Amino acid sequence: VESLVIKLGGSVITYKDKPFQTRIHDINRISKEIAEFVNDYNLVIVHGGGSFGHYVAKKYGIHMGLPKIKLGLSILEKEMRRLNLIIAESMINHGVPVIPISPSSIMITKNKNIQAFYYNAILEAIKRDYVPLIYGDFVFDEDLGCSIISGDQLSLEIAKIIGAKRIIFCIGVTGVYNKDPKKYNDAKLIRNLDYKEIPNLIKNFSAAEDVTGGLANKLLVAYEAAKVGIQSIFINGLQHNLIKRVVRNEEFIGTIIF
Ligand code: IPE
Numbered sequence: 001v002e003s004l005v006i007k008l009g010g011s012v013i014t015y016k017d018k019p020f021q022t023r024i025h026d027i028n029r030i031s032k033e034i035a036e037f038v039n040d041y042n043l044v045i046v047h048g049g050g051s052f053g054h055y056v057a058k059k060y061g062i063h064m065g066l067p068k069i070k071l072g073l074s075i076l077e078k079e080m081r082r083l084n085l086i087i088a089e090s091m092i093n094h095g096v097p098v099i100p101i102s103p104s105s106i107m108i109t110k111n112k113n114i115q116a117f118y119y120n121a122i123l124e125a126i127k128r129d130y131v132p133l134i135y136g137d138f139v140f141d142e143d144l145g146c147s148i149i150s151g152d153q154l155s156l157e158i159a160k161i162i163g164a165k166r167i168i169f170c171i172g173v174t175g176v177y178n179k180d181p182k183k184y185n186d187a188k189l190i191r192n193l194d195y196k197e198i199p200n201l202i203k204n205f206s207a208a209e210d211v212t213g214g215l216a217n218k219l220l221v222a223y224e225a226a227k228v229g230i231q232s233i234f235i236n237g238l239q240h241n242l243i244k245r246v247v248r249n250e251e252f253i254g255t256i257i258f
Contacts, residue, residue: 003042003164004247007155010050011172012237013087019055022086026238031094033244038096041247042126044158045098046134048151052083053136054210057148062138063211066145073146076138077104084135091133098133099125103149110142119161126162134158136212150212152221159230167225168246169218170237175255179204193257195226222257232257
């Protein structure tokens with residue numbers, strides 16, 4: 001059975017510029033689509049912070065260490081769990097047997113590098129045909145007090161652990177472009193990308209506003225993944241039936257990074 005990691009980006013599950021607003025119709029549609037193939041794969045679903053996590057992390061400065069306002073960290077975790085619960089409910093209602101797992105409870109970093117990761121529960125869930133549902137989260141950091149681990153980084157770590165050869169990144173646009181498609185109308189979609197071209201490509205990208213570094217950081221994760229033989233596939237998570245097509249190796253429009 002093939003192992004797969006699916007990352008649901010923040011702009012697929014929330015309205016990125018509206019704090020605490022979920023795209024509930026898209027979440028439900030995705031749950032329904034995943035239910036159609038969940039029994040055929042070993043699956044881990046990871047989701048981002050969107051306008052829950054990024055909003056709160058930025059508000060309290062949690063990406064810069066323990067916040068001055070102590071409760072900020074507690075609020076971040078509470079809001080991420082709230083978003084996670086909304087997704088879990090949707091998945092369960094559509095028949096996807098998810099088990100929510102919080103990274104902050106099973107992981108420690110040191111200067112943002114993973115220092116300890118107690119992932120046994122993830123493996124045990126998969127062994128019993130359950131689907132771990134994980135999310136970008138804060139984690140305690142030995143040097144910085146705390147840090148933010150993105151859903152993208154987690155997707156790569158989990159892909160390594162479960163032996164996945166593909167990570168499917170569902171984002172809010174068609175794929176990876178040679179420049180920002182929201183700023184340039186001559187931006188071109190890159191269908192196939194050799195990871196060695198990534199360092200050169202991200203020179204064109206402007207510094208990201210979100211707490212985990214936006215597209216450039218996503219591509220650096222894809223770079224690290226490709227180096228160890230894991231493909232990253234970027235698709236538009238808002239397009240109907242696309243996840244299923246990619247999972248089943250059917251033709252699709254998006255970006256494959258190898
Ligand atoms: C961010 O995770 C997690 C927090 C802000 C707590 P991601 O970086 O994976 O989130 P999205 O997909 O960009 O929203």
